[in-house]
Amino acid sequence: MRSKITWGIIHIFLxxxxxxxxxxxxxMISSSLKTNASFxxxxxxPIPETLNWENYTRAWDVANFSGYxxxxxxxxxxxxxxxxxxSCLTGYALGRVDFPGRKTMIVIIGALMFxxxxxxxxxxxxxxxxxxxxxxxxxxxxxxxxxxHVLFILLFAAFFSRVPKEIEEAAAIDGSGFLKTFFKIILxxxxxxxxxxxxxxxxxxxxxxxxxxxxxxxNPDLRTLAVGMLSFVGKYQTDxxxxxxxxxxxxxxxxxxxxxxxxxFIEGISGSVK
Amino acid sequence: MQSNLKLKGLLVITLLPALLLYSFFVIIPIFWSSYYGFFxxxxxxxxxxxxLQNYIDVxxxxxxxxxxxxxxxxxxxxxxxxxxxxxxxxxxxxxxxWFQIFVRSAVFLPMVISTVVVGLIWGYIYDPEIGVxxxxxxxxxxxxxxxxxxxxxxxxxYAVAVPIIWNYIGPYLIIFIAAIQNIPSEMEEAAMIDGAxxxxxxxxxxxxxxxxxxxxxxxxxxxxxxxAFDQVFVMTGGGPAESTEILATYMYNNTFLVYRYGYGSAVxxxxxxxxxxxxxxxxxxxxxxxxxxxxx
Numbered sequence: 274m275r276s277k278i279t280w281g282i283i284h285i286f287l288x289x290x291x292x293x294x295x296x297x298x299x300x301m302i303s304s305s306l307k308t309n310a311s312f313x314x315x316x317x318x319p320i321p322e323t324l325n326w327e328n329y330t331r332a333w334d335v336a337n338f339s340g341y342x343x344x345x346x347x348x349x350x351x352x353x354x355x356x357x358x359x360s361c362l363t364g365y366a367l368g369r370v371d372f373p374g375r376k377t378m379i380v381i382i383g384a385l386m387f388x389x390x391x392x393x394x395x396x397x398x399x400x401x402x403x404x405x406x407x408x409x410x411x412x413x414x415x416x417x418x419x420x421x422h423v424l425f426i427l428l429f430a431a432f433f434s435r436v437p438k439e440i441e442e443a444a445a446i447d448g449s450g451f452l453k454t455f456f457k458i459i460l461x462x463x464x465x466x467x468x469x470x471x472x473x474x475x476x477x478x479x480x481x482x483x484x485x486x487x488x489x490x491x492n493p494d495l496r497t498l499a500v501g502m503l504s505f506v507g508k509y510q511t512d513x514x515x516x517x518x519x520x521x522x523x524x525x526x527x528x529x530x531x532x533x534x535x536x537x538f539i540e541g542i543s544g545s546v547k
Numbered sequence: 548m549q550s551n552l553k554l555k556g557l558l559v560i561t562l563l564p565a566l567l568l569y570s571f572f573v574i575i576p577i578f579w580s581s582y583y584g585f586f587x588x589x590x591x592x593x594x595x596x597x598x599l600q601n602y603i604d605v606x607x608x609x610x611x612x613x614x615x616x617x618x619x620x621x622x623x624x625x626x627x628x629x630x631x632x633x634x635x636x637x638x639x640x641x642x643x644x645w646f647q648i649f650v651r652s653a654v655f656l657p658m659v660i661s662t663v664v665v666g667l668i669w670g671y672i673y674d675p676e677i678g679v680x681x682x683x684x685x686x687x688x689x690x691x692x693x694x695x696x697x698x699x700x701x702x703x704x705y706a707v708a709v710p711i712i713w714n715y716i717g718p719y720l721i722i723f724i725a726a727i728q729n730i731p732s733e734m735e736e737a738a739m740i741d742g743a744x745x746x747x748x749x750x751x752x753x754x755x756x757x758x759x760x761x762x763x764x765x766x767x768x769x770x771x772x773x774x775a776f777d778q779v780f781v782m783t784g785g786g787p788a789e790s791t792e793i794l795a796t797y798m799y800n801n802t803f804l805v806y807r808y809g810y811g812s813a814v815x816x817x818x819x820x821x822x823x824x825x826x827x828x829x830x831x832x833x834x835x836x837x838x839x840x841x842x843x
Contacts, residue, residue, distance in 0.1 A: 370558065
């Protein structure tokens with residue numbers, strides 16, 4: 274009986290907590306559907322009087338979100354592919370292959386986690402100029418892919434250290450080379466970890482701000498959604514409803530990737546925290 | 548011999564690409580950055596060698612030390628905000644019925660909103676005229692509590708820290724839930740038979756089993772919040788009067804706002820040195836780290 278009451282209280286608390294927690298999110302969606310006038314008069318009431326889609330067309334056409342959207346897609350897909358492939362390879366070597374210096378390397382990689390990549394933005398900017406990659410999307414992709422990806426490497430290493438060795442041995446007997454074995458057998462077997470890495474890297478790159486901000490300072494056409502969002506902030510006033518519409522647009526792909534991959538996501542994380 | 552060669556080939560294929568990318572775009576820029584620190588340079592034209600002057604200026608700049616202090620406030624708020632809240636929620640949300648999954652998703656939600664949007668939304672929430680907080684306070688008759696949350700130097704650093712906590716709590720919740728679910732059920736059953744329940748179970752069974760995960764979470768939390776930039780840059784840009792300046796905004800403003808590339812580079816070198824010191828501390832803290840991530 275007592276525990277039932279406790280659970281009742283916890284339930285009520287969780288519902289309240291959950292609602293306050295997602296209020297900013299609800300505010301964003303609802304403001305994107307309000308007219309500017311009703312936005313200013315409605316206070317904190319999240320329900321719009323009429324559904325008004327004009328903010329979306331304004332964001333998409335006038336604020337150039339169509340262009341930003343494409344840039345974000347190209348940069349994110351490029352970065353996710355490179356990062357997941359490289360961390361999978363590195364994780365495989367560390368978790369699977371016995372080579373001298375492996376332990377040392379794991380310790381070093383763990384330490385690299387602390388070097389904040391964003392702080393080298395000035396030389397990175399110069400480096401891109403030097404390579405002729407400044408003002409190209411490829412330059413942004415390279416800069417975004419270059420972090421240490423410690424978390425993913427450790428996840429992959431932990432995963433591969435638990436896969437039975439016979440798999441590769443069987444493949445080796447069949448005369449299959451490493452790369453073939455890797456892409457045909459090893460990579461597909463790591464689905465849960467791959468899904469986790471894809472989702473996390475997708476979220477990070479999609480919302481990444483400092484690198485695209487600096488690398489596209491001179492070229493507004495290459496801006497990503499995250500950087501372009503600032504165009505709604507004026508010096509004297511902010512276009513709140515337009516900003517909310519832009520933010521809602523930029524949220525769609527993330528939600529989509531979540532729905533597609535969430536089945537593997539939790540599995541990938543729980544497998545690794547053993 | 549042949550297998551030795553094969554091993555080398557394998558290592559080249561698996562490790563070299565990542566190593567190259569990392570050294571080229573992370574390691575080299577770090578040294579390049581410390582080298583720039585010796586010059587007076589506006590980004591255009593010629594750079595003048597001025598020795599250690601930039602580094603001395605950084606050390607003597609009160610704003611640099613204030614940025615460091617503000618940054619440590621964010622680190623502390625993240626460690627003492629995110630980890631305990633995520634832990635408490637994980638203990639309440641460890642079952643997988645629809646209600647708990649729903650609340651879990653709600654907690655994770657801010658994670659998928661881009662950091663710039665988080666900054667913009669909270670900029671609105673804190674707005675002195677139309678913002679949610681002041682509107683609610685006025686509605687319940689607490690007019691005197693209303694504030695310019697992001698402008699008032701007595702509260703704005705804490706106001707800035709809240710959205711960062713809100714933004715990043717989700718992943719810790721998931722890690723903790725996974726850790727709780729991985730505790731062998733026999734252990735809990737044995738504890739039940741011994742008559743341990745509620746708090747006792749929590750203190751003697753659950754927490755000790757999660758200890759390494761908690762330590763990993765704390766380290767991730769420190770390194771993550773040391774890199775904080777986006778939300779603060781969008782909400783305040785470090786102002787007003789540099790009162791919410793953190794290390795990253797201080798570097799950015801010096802470099803790209805007033806074009807002191809050399810000085811900005813010196814700042815980033817100092818920040819990297821600071822991070823290296825934190826590596827040392829955390830390595831001591833996490834001596835038995837390999838328990839958390841099983842790599843045998």
